[in-house]
Amino acid sequence: MANHKSALKRARQALRRNKRNKHIKSTMRTHVKGFRAAVEAGDADAAAAQLKIAESSIRKAATKGVIPARRASRSVSRLAKQLAALGR
Numbered sequence: 001m002a003n004h005k006s007a008l009k010r011a012r013q014a015l016r017r018n019k020r021n022k023h024i025k026s027t028m029r030t031h032v033k034g035f036r037a038a039v040e041a042g043d044a045d046a047a048a049a050q051l052k053i054a055e056s057s058i059r060k061a062a063t064k065g066v067i068p069a070r071r072a073s074r075s076v077s078r079l080a081k082q083l084a085a086l087g088r
Contacts, residue, residue, distance in 0.1 A: 020064075021064075021066045024057075024060065024061050024064060024066045025061060025066050025067070027057055028054075028057040028058055028060075028061045028066075028067075031050070031053050031054040031056075031057045031058075032054050032057075032058070032075075032079070034050045034053070034054070035047060035050035035051050035053075035054045035079055035082075036082075037050075038050045039082050039083065039086055042086065044083070044086050044087060047082075047083050047086055048083060051079055051080065051083050054076075054079060055076050055079070055080075058072045058075050058076055059072055059076070
């Protein structure tokens with residue numbers, strides 16, 4: 001465990017950051033699952049609405065540094081591809 005005042009502060013900051021990152025990543029995954037469920041059901045309109053939400057949360061995660069920007073772009077691209085294959 002940290003002993004110096006600055007190390008204790010760093011430990012507190014790391015915990016706070018970890019909580020925030022976990023929340024953002026979890027929310028992002030939930031939105032992506034919602035999109036995939038809509039695609040699985042074959043509902044193009046619901047999938048399009050879910051894609052908008054999922055893309056927003058993926059881009060937000062990239063902006064905040066939770067995931068790399070290139071991974072975010074790749075993920076959004078793959079999701080959009082799935083929607084296009086659905087016949088929209």
